[in-house]
Amino acid sequence: MLSYSFDFSFLMTTWPAFMRGAWQTILLAGSSIAIGFIVALVCAIIRSGKNKFASGLVGAYVEVIRNTPLLVQIFIVYFGLPSLGLKLSAETAAVIALVINTGAYGSEIIRAGIESIAKGQLEAAECLGLNKFQVYWHIILIPAVERVYPALSSQFVLLMLSSSITSQISAQELTAEANLIQSETFRSFEVYLIVAAIYLALSVLFRVVLWAIGEVAFVRRRKLRT
Amino acid sequence: MSVNEAAGTRPRNEAVPGAEPIIVVDNVSKNFGPLQVLHGVSLEIQRGTMVAIVGRSGSGKSTLLRCINALEEINGGSIKVCGHPVSMSDRASVKRLRSEVGMVFQSYNLFPHLTVLRNITLALTAVQKKSRADADAIAHKVLGLVGLGDKAEAFPEQLSGGQAQRVAIARSLALSPKVLLFDEVTSALDPELTGEVLKVMEDLARDGMTMVLVTHEMAFARRVADIVVFMHQGKVWEAGPPAEIFADPKTPELRQFLSSGL
Numbered sequence: 419m420l421s422y423s424f425d426f427s428f429l430m431t432t433w434p435a436f437m438r439g440a441w442q443t444i445l446l447a448g449s450s451i452a453i454g455f456i457v458a459l460v461c462a463i464i465r466s467g468k469n470k471f472a473s474g475l476v477g478a479y480v481e482v483i484r485n486t487p488l489l490v491q492i493f494i495v496y497f498g499l500p501s502l503g504l505k506l507s508a509e510t511a512a513v514i515a516l517v518i519n520t521g522a523y524g525s526e527i528i529r530a531g532i533e534s535i536a537k538g539q540l541e542a543a544e545c546l547g548l549n550k551f552q553v554y555w556h557i558i559l560i561p562a563v564e565r566v567y568p569a570l571s572s573q574f575v576l577l578m579l580s581s582s583i584t585s586q587i588s589a590q591e592l593t594a595e596a597n598l599i600q601s602e603t604f605r606s607f608e609v610y611l612i613v614a615a616i617y618l619a620l621s622v623l624f625r626v627v628l629w630a631i632g633e634v635a636f637v638r639r640r641k642l643r644t
Numbered sequence: 645m646s647v648n649e650a651a652g653t654r655p656r657n658e659a660v661p662g663a664e665p666i667i668v669v670d671n672v673s674k675n676f677g678p679l680q681v682l683h684g685v686s687l688e689i690q691r692g693t694m695v696a697i698v699g700r701s702g703s704g705k706s707t708l709l710r711c712i713n714a715l716e717e718i719n720g721g722s723i724k725v726c727g728h729p730v731s732m733s734d735r736a737s738v739k740r741l742r743s744e745v746g747m748v749f750q751s752y753n754l755f756p757h758l759t760v761l762r763n764i765t766l767a768l769t770a771v772q773k774k775s776r777a778d779a780d781a782i783a784h785k786v787l788g789l790v791g792l793g794d795k796a797e798a799f800p801e802q803l804s805g806g807q808a809q810r811v812a813i814a815r816s817l818a819l820s821p822k823v824l825l826f827d828e829v830t831s832a833l834d835p836e837l838t839g840e841v842l843k844v845m846e847d848l849a850r851d852g853m854t855m856v857l858v859t860h861e862m863a864f865a866r867r868v869a870d871i872v873v874f875m876h877q878g879k880v881w882e883a884g885p886p887a888e889i890f891a892d893p894k895t896p897e898l899r900q901f902l903s904s905g906l
Contacts, residue, residue: 541715542753542812546767546819547742556766561757638757638799 428603439595447578450516458524483522512584531562571628672721683878696865699875746816750828752808754800761796786814806837826857
């Protein structure tokens, strides 16, 4: 039973495919994170805003997304939307589904940050003469995102890992490449061990990049190491 | 009630006779739901004077201060600052008020994500549209005034309470307001830190800044204020120079207040 002998020789010919897959995952996850962050930010602003109708609408969106499987969301975008005449490439569908998904989770994280800003902060800013937009930007949004940035980073790394699910609609990414290699070499164990190692490396890479972005964006983090 | 005659034995900022008061509160009432907090408060504050508002918790003193600065909508009467009526619904009037009045809070309300310097320059650049260099120069000047010239690059969490409150004062001061409002600014401080904040306020008073403070520091009010206003049950109960207020209280309520807390 334990007589399995590992054979990684297929790597000699397939490593470019692994690298291509890793790069595609970086692009897929990177663009989903960038767009997803903006969606999350806008949703958090609306959700914590005064407009009850808009806030309720975003709330419904968040709850629906958080209470249904990502795979089903991906299938709806990829297989469902064409019925409405919207034919999407697998990659576009993957990005859309991942953005919708991370937008919902991210907005809840940012909303928590927004709601953690003390009322006194807003009054102090108003008393200094800042207008509503300036107060929102300088005193609410920037500190809110700064405060929840670690949680947001984790969410984004999770999104990168979740992007492997888009292999189910044959989006071009690491897991899909691995599936292909595995079907040609029949070395499933080795292929997925390698894929796991690459995902691990990608996680580290994403964390480092997100950390660096935080260092640049938030002076206090840089200065105080908080 | 007119409270504009400055007097006393110590040198005080004399009100200019016949000059228009810088703040006129006329018969102001304010309620929070069914709870009436201010009952027809009238008060005139002269340019260059320090007015200390004292009274028990719940007497309406902080609410009055917040009404003057358009942080609370009043339900009756009128308030004028620098000759302009204060109205929360009139954005232009609020904007002008913000340029004329600075306010310092009990809880400092420094912006935690900004350095001391950026706390001060934010409004200078965002509101007054000054250049970074001009704003920095002003910030360093006001930090010098409150004795914190070396803290420009610190973050609020690295300051003691007394230092934080002095930064908050400097932040208001940087905008060159005509009036500074202080809402129990030493109430959150240890006694040894209270002194450094009061010292800054005393310096400002000596330089002729118009100041209105809600305070529990009776000794400070007695020594430095030009006028002491005693509020009770949402009304100005008694007001006058500290010498009169402290030495010769006219009402039993003030007498009781003075004997209870000191």
